[in-house]
Amino acid sequence: MAKPSVAVPEVGVPAAQASCTCPGTLLAYPPPRGAGVAAAVRRKCLQVELGAGAGLLGGAGAWGVESMRASSPTHARAAAALAAGGGVDVDVDEERAASWMARHPSALGRFERIVAAAEGKRIVMFLDYDGTLSPIVDDPDAAFMSETAFVGLAGEKQMRMAVRSVAKHFPTAIVSGRCRDKVFEFVKLAELYYAGSHGMDIKGPAAAKASSSSRHAAKAKGVVFQPASEFLPMIEEVHERLVQTTRCIPGAKVENNRFCVSVHFRRVDEKMWGELSESVRGVLRGYPKLRLTHGRMVLEVRPSIKWDKGKALEFLLESLGFADCSSVLPVYIGDDRTDEDAFKVLRRRGQDQGVGILVSKHPKETSASYSLQGPAELVDVRR
């Protein structure tokens, strides 16, 4: 696994490089071995991309309205264009979709291939939450898992059952941008690993019976990892300031995700996006150690440490005893830009050494190998 080093800026923002102070608490049990993340942790130092904040505020249009628009689904834009009488070139769209599907075939259709890749290997499952285990909804506090019940099992939630049954066989982790406690409240399965705040808050299963009886699951049971704990007071402060500064923008919602903050604009009139973006950038001017990324209709403020969902995946594999191991097949399913960091890690592992599955109804630039149309199809994979 690559050592954490200087962070690569996300939108071509030039990053000045500097060592940082210690990353904060790390209590891994047992202490992971080998080079990679564990070694970096022993050094108790990660490097930050100081200067990302400056790039964020400079640079033509960096994180302005255009990039906010880019986080709106293409189909909504196409529908809007059609409604406005502008029209879209349907043939070109279909061609593009077909070529995209050829490059990222449905995981359902290639199920046999995935099973073959898993032959003789231990599967480790990584699942994103929003847009993957739950449908995208307007209110982030109402993003519950699928409500549909199996016939004869009224009351049980279909998606939760699917995840529970997967976790019976394989170590399973939820990797989310949300704060860990909140995502646990939605998922409610104690036997899983949870990596909240985009992987900056990792905890092993609380349940007596870990995800499986394997020695690997037992190994990582006590893992707790918070590489950005020193940023907590800063994030609290920024959260407060963002709440104040966006108060006058109708529909804006600021969510405290513990090691990061989300500023939602799904319910903000597009005419106000510029103002919202300016307000957020204005607050961040005072915090050069924080950076801004984009999710689905959300601006995400987070520490400028080189840590993301991909690093969380690597950390968990290492904690489970699978560092540099070809006898494991990590499978990561996610829908958002932040999941791309994990897809890239899997791509780098090489063919049949990891499976990245993008949940998306529409063609998107991605490093995932396969696709699924939506959360409902995820339940189908299990059957």
Ligand SMILES: O=P(O)(O)OC[C@H]1O[C@H](O[C@H]2O[C@H](CO)[C@@H](O)[C@H](O)[C@H]2O)[C@H](O)[C@@H](O)[C@@H]1O
């Ligand atoms: O990594 P994830 O688990 O996918 O979390 C990313 C963000 O997800 C949530 O926001 C998204 O879902 C909301 C509910 O469907 C939707 O209203 C919002 O527009 C989406 O961006 C969550 O609220 C954020 O804090 C996460 O960062």
